[in-house]
Amino acid sequence: MRDLEAFNQAMLAKQGWRILSDESSFMARVLKGKYFPNTSFLETKVAPHESFTWKSILQARDVLKRGVKRVIGDGLNTRVWQDPWINNVSNGGVLIPKDEAGSSISWVRELIKDGNQSAYYATIHAKKEEGVSSSGSSSEGMWKKVWKSCTPPKVRHFVWRALHNTLPVGEALMRRGMECDPTCERCGEGKEDVGHLLLTCPMSKRIWYASPLRLKIEDDYRGSFKGWVDCLLGQIKDQEWWEAFWALCWSIWLGRNEWIFDKRRRDDLWRIDKAVGLVMEYQRAMEAEKIQPGSMKNGPRKWNAPPRGSLKLNTDVAMGKDGKVGLGAMLRDCEGDVLAALCEPWQGACEVDTGEALAVKQGIKVAMEAGFRQFEVETDSLRICQALRKRKKELSPLGVVMQDIGT
Template sequence: MYDKSWNEHLIKQVFSMDIADKILHTPLISQVEDDRLIWKAERSDKYYVCSAYRLCVTDLKDSSYNWRPGYWSGIWKLKVPPKVKNLVWRICRGCLPTRIRLLDKGVVCPPNCASCDSNNEDLLHVFFTCPFAVQELSAELAQRLTSVLWSIWKHHNIRVWDDGTETSAAAVERARNLVGDWQLANMPDTLASAAQQQQHMPLQTIRSLARLRLGGHSRQHRSPGRYKCNIDAAFCNQSNRTGIGICVRDSDGTFVLAKAVTITCVMQVDVGEALGLHAAVERLSDTHLDNVDFETDSKLTVDAFRSTRNDDYEFGSIISSCRSLFNSVFSNSRVEFIRRQANEVANALARDATSLASSVVYYDIPNCIESIIINELL
């Protein structure tokens, strides 16, 4: 994938050690053919005063005393009325006027909870331990909340033990699928049989529709003769590597081949995902396979591939090279976005690739994805 390298001796002669080290750790990507000056603070690569001001405020001027840790922008992006956003913000900042808070500010008032008359009316009590608040949490809401908590802890374990990465949307989707699968597994057979008699539908169809209604997902069946190529990228700061996973299966889900690509640096996420798509297109162009559905869980990559807009960044150069190769080789193939839950096999390959010394092509199912492929065939 790389046919470029820095002139290490010359760089160390010209620059100081700290600058030289930053230069030498900048990845060189073969798809970027021409070097040019760009303003990296803007996606358009053009200089704007507003972006320069943002850089000065965030990078050059110490304004840390104005900031508080937390995902504050997420509060204002909530799809709720403004007064709800304001309440959530005040809760997170700890400035809601509970009676304990008022006493801390010198306001004379009783410390008892206004709802249950118990001692110490603070934020934790008002929203979580007060009997009134506990009763307000309906069974459905409690089910969703506890499932999200489980999924957050699952994400924590993936980070700690597997050094994996996933989006918050993937964690929420996992929690939703957990509840849906549990409800489906506990659906009484008598109810399913009654529905079968009423609708004159097979029992398996009833359960499949129930799974869809409850938020689950199943393996997508493809037209005969088509191939599916799953693609993903993983990033490991500990080993300073980027891994790319590629897995090709036929319309029946039978394993065809896989490839694990390891890159000896941690790429930006968008660049790594774009390199994954390029590596997959390049690998399959040598096999003369057509009718391929290239599937990735990076919507940014898919949208850029389908767009005609030019991008002078590394990401845009990789996408342009990928699009050109794709159009010259494939006539009846496509690039599609899929959810992360449907891309587990490529994600497992990518994570495994970060521990490899060099890239590997598999013509037999590797151990790291064997159980996933078997489960998806069931």
């Protein structure tokens, strides 16, 4: 039999949820005007003269407090130490008391550095205002050279990050607030940004000149890596040349990491051979796959291509037993050529459906940043498909992500 007391508490808590979730409703406005005009529903206290119905709703409020979390927008009205705003924590609050933390921060807004939470959307808006689009002819040609190159996905993803200036080099880490020396550890001469790492560092310049591409980087070059690539696009059209170029960039990056983390330095010719060999090995594997179609009879489900002239974005999430979450997305054309891709860990635990929604959100973001605006989205989560079609507002972690997708 049902526990009648628990059932009654649940029904009363449902009325409390209506007040909390729809403050503009007639019932919520009447009750607020009468019982808590100067505070919130979760914080108001019971007074002796109030009605039995209102006292009952407040008594069931503890049921809501066990699960509700504040949705963080600009953080102006959310208190760090008092409000429930952290996911995957039992009470939703900060576990360390304020006096023990020794922090003077009071509002979540103070934790959002320079409003960076919505920096992506602000950038997109600014570009629209200026009449500039990332899908311009120059950028579009650049992304085609990257995503249509016959190189491993890890190389393409690395190049995409390099062109967007998001590699974790010394200058970027310092800009993000980490205490580190931005000087290049390989040469000790300049500040390590993406341009220095891949172009102007003496060790990188030696590799470029000794490679089959015979590129000579001028000593006084001060431009960005993306600007340099943009200039080369107007001069070199050969796809195989670009495949070797991207692989050499990847090889330089690996050499940098080997030196920083393992203090191991390889010969320039070894690194060049490794880059060229990587491309050739990948191309042979792709050719073998074409020669033996359908060899994976019991393998993954066949991918259905979009109509000619259309694009399709496939997304998925991986949930590890240790609580780790991985997001993946791939944008392809009707021929199956990869135009953009995403593979990244997600910090923090979440439910499976929320993870699927995050994969869709991040996949759409990557595709749009790569210059693509029209494409269909395919996911293996029925709940996400239904939510995308209905566009119904839902006050839950999943609902917040779906709302982000809709905007």
